[in-house]
Amino acid sequence: MSEAITVPQNGKQPSYLEYQGKHKGLLGWILSTDHKRIGILYFIAIMSFFLVGATFGFLMRLELIAPGKTIIDAQTYNSFFTLHGVVMIFLFIIPGIPAIFGNFFLPILIGAKDVSFPRLNLLSWYLYIIGGALAIISILLPGGPIDTGWTFYIPYSIRTNTNVIPALFAAFVLGFSSILTGLNFVTTVHRLRAPGMDWFKMPLSVWSLYSTAWVQVLATPIIGITLLLVIIERTFGVGLFDPALGGDPVLFQHLFWIYSHPAVYIMILPAMGVVSEIIPVFARRTIFGYKFIAMSSVAIALFGSLVWAHHMFTAGMSNTGQFIFSLLTMVVSIPSAIKVFNWTATLYKGSIELATPMLFVLAFIFQFSIGGLTGVMQGILSVDIMIHDTSFIVAHFHYVMFGGTGFGLFAAMHYWFPKMFGKMYNEKISKTAFWFLFVGFNTLYFPMFIMGWLGMPRRYFDYLPEFQTYHVISTVGSWILITGVLLMFGNLYVALRKGKKITERNIWGGETLEWQIETPPIHENFIDIPVVNSTPYQYLQNDEVTINNQEVK
């Protein structure tokens, strides 16, 4: 039976969706080592957790519509912002783009049939699921969900009676999953590039996934040991972080941020790769400054590992330390700015097509710039002392993480969806959903900048009446945003069920390898491994037109 299907029919090989290996049905998916199927498994799991995290966020916003208790009590609110953070960070945004689109497209983009270690790849999905399950268990167990904030700061995480250990263990296991994915990608990029594809012929998203993978490998173990130490601390009372026994809680903060700041770049770098991939396609122009974009990914990974203590300017640090970390924080903004300038330079005199992925990418640039520039503000010591722990910070990282990475992920989703499933979504609805998301997002988070500047603390259940206007605007924004999210996912779901079938290989006119293979891709991607002779994003015809026009002028 299975042989009958795997044999080419009419000269066509079955797609990875129809392909049958050893197992059938559901087992054929959850036991498959095909990187594309694992990508889809991640897609389903990660998006489900996104909706869980979004629900917590939505309810928090609803609570904050008026001062005092509105729908939930203070303890539940503490749990909600913790769970919102834990779910969104460890289960959605860190694995997000690398695990879904990296798994699916990284081997295709470099002309390989799979990743270096396919079985390890499947294992990392299982670890992800186990981590997710532990996180859910920590919510349901008696004792109540964790209420420390996603940063698990000591002494909260030692003193609270809520279910800290399962939640920490969940993050620990998810860290392993992340390490294995990173390890797999680094090896894959080194070993499996198609003949002729040297380092500077790789698509830019490969560069950013590669840089991300290094950060995943080198930074994640630190959070692993830190969380383990907190678990040991809670179980045995060793005292390593407990001031009563001579330990130092600030050391916990250092170890935590030594991972968690680089983790921010684990989150944003892949999205930057997606942007670099989409812009040349929809501007019909060769990317401007390929090498600068590629190298800035590496620079971000490098400098991003050296700025962790800027989260702790108010936690007690020497003046020298503050000065160095402040300086490095400003330095790390340079490579990000290089990227933004290169993207906009690519758009210049391009033939821009405002398809859905491009809309998300433009929103990314807009929102990421706001998020990035306010980040530089926080790197300034005097300003940081004032806005530390206010909702200004919340606005900043949501502009970078959601307005940046989140929108980048949605861009990738709309860009590659037709290739992944061989179905097209309704573009009118996806554009409408985009506008809901864009307007909703900015309405939700921009007021937080203002009220944070005026002194609204973050993580507070209650607030002074003078802040209410901003909170109401923000909460209304969350309603618009959630409408956009539901519309977007609804649209994609309908597309999966009864969307227009497409078999065309290159619907967007892309120049990278994934657009040269079947839609949807066949089991091992390529019948013959391609030979790569040129750099990606060659839109020379347009460049020539541009040059000719200039000559005419």
Next chain:
Amino acid sequence: MSSQEHSAAHVHRDDIGARMGMWLFLFTELILFGGMFILYSVYRYKYPNAFHLAAKELNTIIGTFNTAILLTSSLTMALSITAIQRKQKTLSIFFQMLTIVLAMGFMINKYFEWTAKFHHGIYPGSEILLAKDSGEIIFFGLYYVMTGLHGLHVIIGVVLIAIMMRLTSKGIINNDSYVKLESAGLYWHLVDIIWIFLFPLFYLIT
């Protein structure tokens, strides 16, 4: 990269790739312990006198003995790889066995060392320990956590080498394909090198 190498990767045989993956994994292990070495150095700086006093309570002789055992086990591990490269399957299995025996010896020593400490009432949360200076509490906290985690790695290593023995006897690891054994060996040397740092930090510097 030549096309030959590429097609070779496709029957899932890429020894260089496998080795690279293993090295990356070893980096993660080093950094995992690195977090604790940071704690150690900060606390040593903060409590030099208490660390000095506490370190005197550790038994240098058992520590030295264990160091010798572990170094020898690294040698036998390396020998087992050389043996398989020279097609001496039985000899390779023998050396792997010897590595496991030495590892067990290490763990037995460790067991006696820890239980002796417990008898003296030195363990996290004990009254005797809590009565001591906070620097000493931290020293023993670090001692238990770091040597405990190292011991866990020794046990994982033993399991790994046991699996390698089985694979060698089944002929899956042979003189043509021994990258699995090599990776297990690399892991074992990592366990060794971490001990090489733990030993002076806890036993020798007083």
